[in-house]
Amino acid sequence: MYDVQESINAQKKYCEEHQAPHFAPNNGRCWSCNQNIYEPGRYVWKGKSDGRESLGITVEKAASELVTGCPHCNRTYCD
């Protein structure tokens, strides 16, 4: 299930509960590829979309895993 706002909240909660740093962009929008990590998008490699669909981060995933990078362009937010 995709829901941007729900996912943002779920990830915030996950980080608080696990005392983990919140790496994900606050609005879910990747500053590298301009797609929302909490929605399905297109794979981007070296600044170019190759047209394949990529999965976004679902509410379930945002609630159970630490988000450290973009599912579309694989940009890491940790560094």
Ligand SMILES: [Zn+2]
């Ligand atoms: Zn990205």
